[in-house]
Amino acid sequence: MRYYVAVDIGGTEAKLGIIDSRGKIHSKMSVAVSFDQYETPIIDTVIKGVEQLIEIQGVKRNYSGIAVSAAGQIDVTLGKVIGTNGHIKNYEGTNIKQRLEEKFGIPVTVINDANAMVLGECWKGSAKSFTHVLGVTIGTGVGGGVVIDGHLLQGHRGIAGEIGHFPINYDGTLCSCGNIGCFETVASMNALIERVKKLQVFPMPFNGRDIFNHLVVDEIANEVDQWIADMSAGLVGLIHIFNPQIVVIGGGVSYQKTHFLDPLRNKVLEKVMPCFGEQLVIEAATCGNDAGMLGALYHFISQMDSKGRDQ
Numbered sequence: 116m117r118y119y120v121a122v123d124i125g126g127t128e129a130k131l132g133i134i135d136s137r138g139k140i141h142s143k144m145s146v147a148v149s150f151d152q153y154e155t156p157i158i159d160t161v162i163k164g165v166e167q168l169i170e171i172q173g174v175k176r177n178y179s180g181i182a183v184s185a186a187g188q189i190d191v192t193l194g195k196v197i198g199t200n201g202h203i204k205n206y207e208g209t210n211i212k213q214r215l216e217e218k219f220g221i222p223v224t225v226i227n228d229a230n231a232m233v234l235g236e237c238w239k240g241s242a243k244s245f246t247h248v249l250g251v252t253i254g255t256g257v258g259g260g261v262v263i264d265g266h267l268l269q270g271h272r273g274i275a276g277e278i279g280h281f282p283i284n285y286d287g288t289l290c291s292c293g294n295i296g297c298f299e300t301v302a303s304m305n306a307l308i309e310r311v312k313k314l315q316v317f318p319m320p321f322n323g324r325d326i327f328n329h330l331v332v333d334e335i336a337n338e339v340d341q342w343i344a345d346m347s348a349g350l351v352g353l354i355h356i357f358n359p360q361i362v363v364i365g366g367g368v369s370y371q372k373t374h375f376l377d378p379l380r381n382k383v384l385e386k387v388m389p390c391f392g393e394q395l396v397i398e399a400a401t402c403g404n405d406a407g408m409l410g411a412l413y414h415f416i417s418q419m420d421s422k423g424r425d426q
């Protein structure tokens with residue numbers, strides 16, 4: 116059995132785990148990365164975290180590599196952060212692969228976090244038996260990944276699948292990427308919060324869960340309906356382009372079956388051309404917070420060691 120260290124770097128914390136080649140997670144922990152507003156570079160925090168994780172194992176193991184999933188646009192060949200849409204200080208330009216390989220002396224791969232989520236779902240989650248998969252993560256932004264014929268669509272520099280940033284509303288609002296009316300500006304949880312803010316029914320601040328807990332208020336329910344309709348329009352376009360067997364929806368809101376996933380599925384199936392909708396599955400992601408680490412490892416093994424993955 117081979118053992119790996121998996122790391123999932125997000126904007127507020129990094130998750131770290133020891134995972135074997137079957138995808139079994141033996142231990143995990145998380146470290147805050149934004150504790151001093153990123154004055155400490157994220158990569159330094161991650162290196163310390165990996166040292167701690169290995170130390171608390173108390174077992175001398177040879178790790179076969181470090182598999183990293185990371186926020187931002189990642190050049191997968193270099194293992195480097197080449198773009199971010201947010202404002203994370205001391206992060207863009209970080210050569211994650213080089214830093215970790217220098218420190219730990221074992222191979223490292225790096226992949227974008229939304230792409231990793233999709234691969235995690237393909238390996239251990241709701242997309243397990245599918246080879247054509249569209250993954251969409253609804254959070255503060257919208258992330259995604261596309262798997263075609265069992266392979267992640269990576270594009271020229273490994274940064275394909277930024278489905279949050281295709282403009283869907285030319286007259287819409289400014290996106291974090293600098294464009295107007297990206298899918299993210301209508302379909303993210305932030306977009307829903309902005310809609311509900313205008314109703315002035317909640318004291319600030321409130322979050323997505325507060326919204327879904329107050330659907331008895333008609334105005335709120337209407338905003339949620341409209342948000343789902345806008346989201347479905349973008350998904351219909353993506354389904355027409357990629358012809359997936361399954362659309363996997365990740366993010367906290369995907370657990371809302373009756374008030375989110377079911378109506379979203381209905382709206383998408385109403386609008387797609389019939390031949391795209393036949394047998395199309397639209398399901399919530401099931402790996403939860405582990406999807407990024409699992410997907411990072413799936414990617415590592417696919418890249419480095421095609422015999423290493425046991426299942």
Ligand SMILES: [Zn+2]
Nearest residue numbers: 280290292297
């Ligand atoms: Zn954008």
